[in-house]
Amino acid sequence: MNVRTICLAILHDGKATGYEIRKLSVEGEFAYFVDASYGSIYPALAKLEADGLVTSHVEPQDGKPAKKVYAITSAGRRAFIQSLYEPLEKDEFRSQFLLFARYASELPASLVEERLCGRLASLKRGLDKMSEIAECEDRAEDKWIIGYGISCLTAAHTYLQTHMNELVALARQDEATSEAAE
């Protein structure tokens, strides 16, 4: 799933500027799909316009720099929906946290515990934010997606809560020992 597709998806919902698209892809619901930077969005929009899938018009603003508002064309709409008919790419998941967990026995228990607690807290933050978004969200599909996310994160949170001790127990007691020895 490339930046091009995300731009089309966002523009399918309504007009937006490159600046806004980046925000949505880093914060909004689209963050579950991608996390794009200006350096990829602006060229993608230019390419999309050259291909006739979007159009743009410049809106001057006073006080703020002029903005270039993009809108999807019917060809763009068709191309985007068409792309959803094609076989789905498999989801991808990369977790440095899980790699860390795999080497718990090589690390001090204090560090392992700290990281597990940190993860627990960040999972909690993510869940709270999702619940918050879910409330003011009115698109049924978005609610469905958020429900999916909440289910997965809740499972992860519960697992961590009930199993974190096991991982801490596998870690090295070095530091606790050396501290106790002083």
Next chain:
Amino acid sequence: MNVRTICLAILHDGKATGYEIRKLSVEGEFAYFVDASYGSIYPALAKLEADGLVTSHVEPQDGKPAKKVYAITSAGRRAFIQSLYEPLEKDEFRSQFLLFARYASELPASLVEERLCGRLASLKRGLDKMSEIAECEDRAEDKWIIGYGISCLTAAHTYLQTHMNELVALARQDEATSEAAE
């Protein structure tokens, strides 16, 4: 998390060839972290050797091409463990499936249902494979990680099972109608 780190992680467990490392990163437990190709692994190993973090020796085999077995050095071991002390990168998750779900109302119900069933089946396959691996696995950390994975996938599976109808209901009835009209 780059290919370099994954190579060190795998070699931390024991000797391996580039060929084996790729297999592990596509199939084995390491698939949760990365999914690397030869084109990235071989250059990474060469670089790692130049940096003194791994060593290699060629083992001729009869019938099969000679293999180049890599082993981690103590400097490599240190560098790898040291990297686990640094702040963890946040997990990343990209799902084309969720993007598809977001536009369910623009797609025919038959397609939405098909994709949901397919996803349900692939989730099931993933869970079965994990349970299988978990059984013959004896490293406690790997069991812990697999347990984490199973929890998350189970939650996703359950959510799909109980909520797939809602998404199908949002989809277009076009095709069913046109079929009924014929």
Next chain:
DNA sequence: TCGCACATGTAACGTGTTACATGATTAG
């Protein structure tokens, strides 16, 4: 005999990030 598994490696290519350039306004 066809293709697969074993095994290593390179070159071209694609895609995205980081850092930079530019510049006004507003809140602390």
Next chain:
DNA sequence: CTAATCATGTAACACGTTACATGTGCGA
């Protein structure tokens, strides 16, 4: 007065993938 937000865009760079080159032995 400093930093942040708004706003667009480019160039250099990093990182990874795909396809290719090369070659043997084994099973269907």
